[in-house]
Amino acid sequence: MFRDAHPDQSKRENLSTRDIIEPGMAVGNEKxxxxxxxxxxxxLLVALKLSFGLLMGSVGVISEAIHAGVDLVAALLATYSVRxxxxxxxxxxxxxxxxxxxxxxxxxxxxxxxxxxxVLYEAGRRLFEGSEVELLWYGMAVMAISAIVNYAVxxxxxxxxxxTGSLALEADAYxxxxxxxxxxxxxxxxxxxxxxxxxxxxxxIAIFVAAMIVRAGYDITRRSTKGLLDVxxxxxxxxxxxxxxxxxxxxxxxxxxxxxxxxxxxxxxDLHLTVPRSLSVKDSHDLSEHLEREIKEKIPNCVIVMHIxxxxxxxxxCRIHDSRRVFTKGQSE
Numbered sequence: 001m002f003r004d005a006h007p008d009q010s011k012r013e014n015l016s017t018r019d020i021i022e023p024g025m026a027v028g029n030e031k032x033x034x035x036x037x038x039x040x041x042x043x044l045l046v047a048l049k050l051s052f053g054l055l056m057g058s059v060g061v062i063s064e065a066i067h068a069g070v071d072l073v074a075a076l077l078a079t080y081s082v083r084x085x086x087x088x089x090x091x092x093x094x095x096x097x098x099x100x101x102x103x104x105x106x107x108x109x110x111x112x113x114x115x116x117x118x119v120l121y122e123a124g125r126r127l128f129e130g131s132e133v134e135l136l137w138y139g140m141a142v143m144a145i146s147a148i149v150n151y152a153v154x155x156x157x158x159x160x161x162x163x164t165g166s167l168a169l170e171a172d173a174y175x176x177x178x179x180x181x182x183x184x185x186x187x188x189x190x191x192x193x194x195x196x197x198x199x200x201x202x203x204x205i206a207i208f209v210a211a212m213i214v215r216a217g218y219d220i221t222r223r224s225t226k227g228l229l230d231v232x233x234x235x236x237x238x239x240x241x242x243x244x245x246x247x248x249x250x251x252x253x254x255x256x257x258x259x260x261x262x263x264x265x266x267x268x269x270d271l272h273l274t275v276p277r278s279l280s281v282k283d284s285h286d287l288s289e290h291l292e293r294e295i296k297e298k299i300p301n302c303v304i305v306m307h308i309x310x311x312x313x314x315x316x317x318c319r320i321h322d323s324r325r326v327f328t329k330g331q332s333e
Contacts, residue, residue, distance in 0.1 A: 027283040030160055034174070042075050045071075045146050045150070052303035059126045060123075063122070063123065064186055071107075078104060082166055084179070085097050096266060102225075113217040123203045133202050136190045140190050143186050143187035147180050154177045157170075158170065158173040160175075161173055169195060169321050175220065181212065185209060238258075240295075253275060253276065254274045269299075269305070270305040272309055273307065273308050
């Protein structure tokens with residue numbers, strides 16, 4: 001009988017359903033709380049920027065209000081998607097709900113690009129028609145508050161995203177970090193207008209903001225599309241899987257058809273494992289269980305499917321002449 005190298009294996013196997021579900025619920029609750037924080041901060045900033053932008057007649061500040069409005073919609077989408085993606089697999093979604101986060105990212109990217117088009121149109125119109133900006137110091141104060149709030153919230157979102165592997169929260173965090181730079185840009189533009197009296201700077205900085213918005217939309221759409229199109233896992237994660245298999249190569253004949261993809265925060269891995277023909281079904285199962293545990297130590301939150309197949313009777317690659325050799329290490333006497 002194969003004995004796993006981990007002494008607490010029996011404890012792992014005897015975990016109750018509650019022990020398994022509760023940590024997942026805790027992670028889901030943490031993601032939802034972070035998403036709600038983003039909704040609250042963006043709601044405040046939309047109201048602040050839009051009211052002062054209209055009062056000042058500044059297309060730069062109004063463009064930031066539109067940007068914040070897109071952030072609010074994105075935050076609402078992120079809240080919904082992290083709730084859905086945290087649900088366990090059910091009869092209609094056998095592989096879970098992880099791709100809700102990818103879908104959310106795609107919608108967010110499209111909304112960002114639409115917002116950029118609106119800003120570009122309005123900035124171009126005012127640049128050619130001419131306009132004056134009033135109450136500059138109020139605008140600078142609003143931009144400073146926006147930059148500080150967005151920086152703090154983005155740091156919180158990124159921390160949770162990296163800890164939980166949430167694509168939706170990561171996209172929202174990057175989006176808010178972009179807002180920090182655009183708010184800083186509008187602040188500098190208003191400062192320059194105050195000292196130079198050149199009001200066209202307002203429209204120019206709005207065009208710059210729009211360009212930053214387009215870039216953010218493209219990056220988020222590209223990352224989300226990878227998950228929807230089942231792009232392979234990053235190279236470092238694929239290497240981690242292969243390293244585990246190579247470290248245990250004396251236990252089997254070979255492995256092939258290794259495939260891996262991400263579905264939201266979950267990794268899905270499958271491969272074919274060739275074992276000696278004389279190896280029993282139980283021992284083959286124990287071997288695959290051992291390999292899966294080793295892989296999960298390096299890549300948490302993954303689902304692994306191993307297809308066991310026997311070695312050809314005349315296989316020259318088979319380096320195992322005695323199937324019992326596979327389980328010599330750790331075998332009870």
